[in-house]
Amino acid sequence: MLRLLLCVAALSRLAGANTESIPAEIDISSCSISYFGQVYDKLYVGSDSGKLTVCFKAAYSSGADNDCLVASLSTVTQVSWLKEDNVVNAGSDYHTTLKFTGSSSCGAILNLKDANGKVHINYHFRTFGKLAGMQIKLEDTTASLAVDVQVGGKQLHQWSLTKKVTADTKDLSGCRHLGAAYETNTKGCDSKGQSVACSSSAAVSTASCGQTERCKGNGECLFDAICTVTGPEVIDINGQVGSVPDRCGYSLLSGTGFKLFAVFQERRRKDVSFVDHVILHLDAKNVNIQLGPGRNAKVGDSVQSLSSSPKKVHDVELSKDQTGVTAKMTLNKYVVSIFFDGTTAQIQMTGPGAGSLQGLCVNSKKTLSEVKSSDHSLADCEKKLTETPDVKPDCVAMTKHCNLLNEAPFTSCHAHVAPKPYIDVCTKTLCKYPAVDGLQCQFLEAYARACSTYSSDSLTGWKSKASCSAPQVVCQDTDCITHEFCGQDPVGRPRCLCRAKFADKYRSADTLGDKTVCKKNSASVSLPSCLLAEKGIDYSILRLNDETCKGQMDQKTRMVMFDYNSQKACGAVITAKDQKIIYENTIKTDDSGSSGEIYRHGSVKMDFSCFYVQPEVHDFIFKLKGG
Template sequence: YVTATNRNYIIDFNYIYLTSSTEQFAGVHLFISLQKTTQSPLVAAGLSCGLQRCFFSLIASISCSVKGLCTVTGPTVIDFRGQMNSVSDRCEYTLLQDQSTGLSLKANFMERRRRDVSFVDSVTLDFSQGDDIQLLQGHRVLVSSPVILSGSVQTFNGVGLSKDQTGVTANISLNGSPVSLFFDGTTAQIYMDVPVSYTFTGMCADSSSSSSSRLSSDSSCQQQYVDPADDTINITAVIEKCNILKSAPFSSCNIHVDPESYIIACTETLCKYPAVDGLRCQFLEAYAKALTHLFFSTDHPEPICQDKCSDHEFCGDIHGNTDCRCRAIYASEYTGQNRLGGPTVCKDNTASLTLVGCLLKENGIDYTHLHLNDKNCKGVMDPESHMLKFNFSSDSCGTDIMTKNSQVIFTNAVVTRNSSSDLISRQDKVFIEFSCSHPTPELQNGAFKIIDNWIMIFLESGEWHYSLTMKAYSDAAQTQLLGSNSDVRLNQKIWIVLETKRNEEVVSVVTDFCWATSGNSPSSSPRYDLITDGCANPADRTVHVMGNGQGTSNSFSFNMFEFSGKEPSEVYLHCQLQLCVKKNNSCERRRSLRYRRGAPALISMVWTP
């Protein structure tokens, strides 16, 4: 047992916490310094900055460790030794790896407003067995799927997870020593007891090991960008602001945590990147969090996006509000061409235009105020990607159609809603015109020929006998009869005349149904209706019926079509008719007409490609 000769220590079970510079127990001399001095064996071992502690066992063996801290803020990693290095790309790095337990703490870096400055964007606890745990932007956590956290601790794969208004904390035991990981979306900090003879690897163990700690297999993450210098940055003011870490109230803590690495990290970052999105406070808060017992509140809390930001976005300041901003590399594809989205996608007679939600926000545009030429045609916002998509066709949403140089062009535009009830507006007017062009169709490829000039059938109704004719014309005046040498082109309007030559003052011809088939049988399929119950098919606006039941002839018109399929097919037109006995110039009753062979009163005409 240990025999004490003075009161300069505290006994706590098997451990002795030294409170003076030297002590002697059982002939063992212990030398501990709370200052950074060249005599300290812990400093000589490469560890400093923190409360140093030795454990004394009953057999007088000594195990020494320090309260280690690794801080990752912006592009900078400040390791357990207080040394720093900065990440210059957008790759994933190992922060801490313990081979004995298979645990790796990894950090992924991404760009924000500038392409040439990276920021820690997420942290992953990677286990050799079990699901990884990802700490993401917006205080979000993934353990194979999103996890809803609160102030109480929830355990996943042996890791205690909790969340408060400042960020997410993960607690784990590593070789019997507690490890605490904190991440608020801008800064990650790892607290743990670090043995003097530690064997950990990664940038928290040695920040200069960035090359060996890089994990990303995709070499594109290493691509370097050079953006124009920001001439709004006052270098002198930056140095002065970052050096505040040496002034009160921070100066009283400099003895415990050396501020030099934090000052360098602050200066190097803010000399290239503007002090926005709470960035200047980020380095001050990172230093404050590094102190075991001292935390300083600021007037600029870290931005927290309540909604999930997409992969191409980050949480930042937009016109004084916290929201999802576009990452610089992603946005440069559009901003370099002064665009807010991608090109128009054209297909057949439809088109779509996609705008980038975060670019709209950054330009002060409320997407709910946007519509096409027809104000009822609005864009649809994808909740995951935050992309706003407009769709329209050549005959909808106020589309303009014109023909120019053998091209058919249909044009629309995204515009800002104009409300007469709005007295003032703080939004710029938006006018984004876009169009699709297609070659004028090769009409000769879609031409049909009528097989016969006209069709005649003989009908009987009781004692009356009639002849009924069906003729096709290319003009409304019914002067240009279509014959076997006439080409009928797709979408060309044609007129069909049905007529009888008997009892003009007694009987009227009523066309009840007309339909088209691809086969010669009236009952074959597919079937397309043109006239039903004596009226034009309301779904086909090209059909018009004239004079039906008013005399011995009637007519209708429609635009020529073909049945969809791999090969052009013939089009058979069938009409079913009735006789109407007239009384006072109106139909008294109807009697079914019949062929001489007793078949229904049908008459057909055929076009062939």
Template sequence: MRHHRRITVWGSFLPRSSATNHSSSKYFNNRRKVCVFLLADWSSSNMLRLLLTLCALFTIKGSALQLPQQLSISRCPITYYTKKYESVYVDSINNRFRICFRGPADSTDCIKGPVIDANSQFTFNTDKRLTTLKLFQFGTETVLELDYSDYQPPGTPSTEHPRYANTLVNGKEVQSLTAVLQAREYYVDITGCRPSDFGMARNTKTSVLETCTNYTCSLTAVGSSTTCGDREYCDGKGSCRKMEICTANGPTVIDFKEKINSVSDRCEYTLLHDQSAGFTLKANFLERRRRDVSFVDSLTLDFSDSDDIQLLQGQRVMKAGSPVTLTSSVQTFSGVDLSKDQTGVTASFSLQGSSFSVFYDGTTVQISIDVLAYKSHTGLCADSGSSSSSRLSSDASCLTQYADKVDDEVNCTAMTQQCNILKSAPFSSCNSKVDPQPYITACTETMCKYPDEDGLRCQFLEAYAKACAKKQVILQNWETAAQCSNSAVMCQNTICSDHEFCGDIFGTAGCRCRAIFAAPYLNSSTYGSPTVCEHNSASLTLVNCLLDQKGINSSNLTLLDKTCKGQVNEKTHMLTFNFTSESCGTIVHTNNSKVIFTNAVTLKDEITRKDHAYIEFSCFYKKPEVNHVAFRIQDSPVVQSVTSGTWNHTVTMVAFADASRTQMVDTNYQVQLNQKIWVELKSSGLDENLISTVTDSCWATNQQSYDSSQKYFLIQDGCANLADQTVQVERNGDGVLNYFSFNMFKFTDESRDLYLHCKLQLCLKQEGNCIPECSSQGKRRRRSMQNPEDSAYLSMGWSA
């Protein structure tokens, strides 16, 4: 006997197609408390009437009911796949009767009933054609019932056909119920389970491949689930894999879960960080041949309790900033085992029970762990998509994005085919152990943009082969199948500077310029910085890696004088040439107001088959200018610094009382009339091979001004006054030291003061002879002293 009361909704249902039968009465055996909270009937009268029985306590009768309608069942809540509801919403959708629990606009948790047929081809009397949908609540258990009855006039075919009902959880169908024969009750237990917010029937199992999770709903409606362990990850295809290998090649990082992402800048990143163990593995990304493609340029093993270890290009290793010499034999430094072979450098160590191995060959990084408690690790290897949180660089300039033009020589179709070889033999023998798709994607994304140079394509294939080896799958002769020469690193022991990377240069390993560093030089078609000019010396610095990339051997370069070679800086690899105006074949000439030093870098060989083997450069100086400097004998000797354009020197003017110029005339010295005085003019700080000091003229006045109306010349036009036989110019214009002598005199106007003035010039020796030509017959001035505005006046005075 069934102890229940019911709500009845009358109307006409027209079922569509047959379904699996679910007919049973076992749900009602030995049940004492039953709540039939909804019973939906649809009859041919098209009249909807509602009756509700809660917990078998009482019945509510209603008149005609229009859809949609909300009904309260708070006196007898229903448990629908573990969720308890106190209201139901009755409506129709796509001509099917529907009962929903979350709201009229929310169709996620619903029961879809049979099709409502308001235009039946038959005419029936009330209650002659009836479809009934019932829900039973037994404590926490819920049962759905479906039955129907049809009126069949005598002599007409049977109208029996199946009716359907379906349960939905979060919009997905969970169970279905089909009434096949009339006058029979069909039941289905919809108590079920709701793992991860989807529905399951009792005593069923289901799997979600994307998360590798297996769900079980027991016979007693208890849900449970299993998934990958802490040391495993889901491959998205239903299989759990051990989290063992992380690979970084080019800009791409394939993390422990075989998810892939790319680094688009040139910053330092955390590949792996274990806070509890105090360990961080850092990778510095830098560009190479293109500005918009980055590579792992160095690794840093950062231990909180010991010195850092760096793995660099050329299989170089640094510990606490000092180089470490490695061989194939394992050497241990602070608990880290280091070794190298022809393929690269390996660092192995243990942290809190986990064994780590870090391999680096200058391009590819592979980190493997035998035991990984994944939840305790962060960084790109734990989650390749965590680039923003894993970035370490504080300088924002590393984030600058570049867009180089497309390389027309890159054949993306061909590169894709070559990367897809990972699905073919012999690589295919490992495909079940290591998913080749992330490696194919990494290879394709990079090789469709970056030129196939420096063995890069084979580096991607070798990275897959190494990952297979970690899974005990050895790929025999893969190099031959992939047309890769061998696994040896091309750049063993090659040391490049910060603006260089090791790559192929005409078939051999060498240091090439990084794209960002080289761009300004390539744009201006130069090989170095502008010439640095200073006085009579100059230097030219060329970028060695630019020369190498053009096939120019820097050791074969000289200046015009073939004995003058450049010097290579061991750290920067810059090539510098130094020369003076008098060395290395420098050519000096003038052009109006400029002095030009010209030299050139060229090959020492007589012939060359390389372009750009001749690099000419020049230094431009302004001609020496005359400065106005005044001295008084009372301050003798006087030393003063003089600046004349780009020429800086010091002038000293001293008077002496002896021919050897050892007895200086100072303020305490009494000069007698007709006593011979020697005056010395000396310039310091000038290159005597390039510049001479010329005494153009000297004269005496009785006034302090050198332009006084009364003048007496001792030297004129660089030569002694022939009218005064006491004047002797003993050295003038052949260096930076001039001196002359004369006998002391005074003016006849009884003036007590005597002032001696000299006009000087600096002379460029390459322009001509700086020594004035003097004779007893006449005098000839040098061309460089023809401008009277370029005169300097130096004065010395005596008081009688």
């Protein structure tokens, strides 16, 4: 301490010092100073808005990317400075207080004064190889002084000085790596996701994390991986791609205390499946939490009312926003977050390691029979179905579209999430399935969301470049039943459309509904509402010849029934001939009071007839004759 006091006393005199008015630019190239891993040849002393600033990179400017010492002191107008040529060896305050090693051959001393020449504060800089320190003394009679230590324009920490402290020794040592500063004896993560360590001797070292690991804020490489299930494909935590060709339920992820399943279903075509919903099973509670179909959540059979504020159910946090629904839980050291938007499921896992986890998300190449869930699979769900497409997709155009993931702005995320698996699943699906129901943007959206998990880059502009709108929220509350899925009708409206397997018997017969049923005094016909929706027809605007006779929807089966009888003929033409009762009627568009919505698709006319012979019933199907 004696050496420090003598040194500080000498600061007041500074024989042979240069005195300049502030702002001042001081050349210290003959004794360069190290400041948190960066060596500088100049000091910039200034006074700005009541702040005394000593900067190393450039003159002080609030918010600028600069390295500075900023003190709340407004009285300083002059600086006296001197290069110190003496050698400081082991045993100094730098060595005993800061545990430095080695020696320092020179230093720089600053005396900061007011207009009357009174010294208010002393700075004494010394560099010891890669280490650096500063002795600082508050000469002012003020009770205290705060000095902000800024690196890159951001406060690293703050020093507090009082007049009771004769002097203090501060550590300016650190490391620089990829534009970021690190204090000695600390670890962190760099912009490439590597672990960075700054040793006690200010030596920097880096280590790459494993494929399923992520560098966390403390510089540790921890298991943190994402699995994406979109369309019929599973991109596992290792970037492998596996396909689900059928309509069964499979285990995505299982660990101690929980299991996660995905159920696949067909949509417009029988030979292509899509993830329909995911089911989280909690072993201890013996309860299922289901996300989807669509953007909803069920606990058991109870549909949950959710918002952006998490709702805790059985220790699982459930939330919902305009993009989808999320379930998050912590179980046996694992944190699992499951997101589902009606088309894509993304599962993020963090924890002690992947070793104890199983399922397609861990290895998408597993034999499907090994991970099939009998509890969530219907009979014959694994049976392969074939279908000849009406129009073959333009694979060249779709491949070009999918390869947008190789271009900006997606390139900014390539270091965090490999684009190739997403390009592969996009190309594979769109080369055999029509780009409808938002499918063309689904795979790009899945990549962008995976990117947002590990990067703050917003990928600005990708939607306009890919001709994609914001995530569809229209299906969020569209409640379809088992044989339906939420898609877009011919004018892009969200509707419950028919799954291909259900619709097959109607399409093969070229009909829009079941056979007409004739009885002695009545006739009726049922139309699946999903078949009408495919053609952009809203059942509520249809009627029989009598405009008061409209179809009635059965909410459980979603069948629309039109019927009439001898008491209410509904405009039917009923004739008797050759011991037959003949019924004739027409399902048509209700033109009365139209607001224009009806005519967007043209008028509709469906004639149907049947006859009744005691005791036999002869049924006829009906077809769309106009529209």
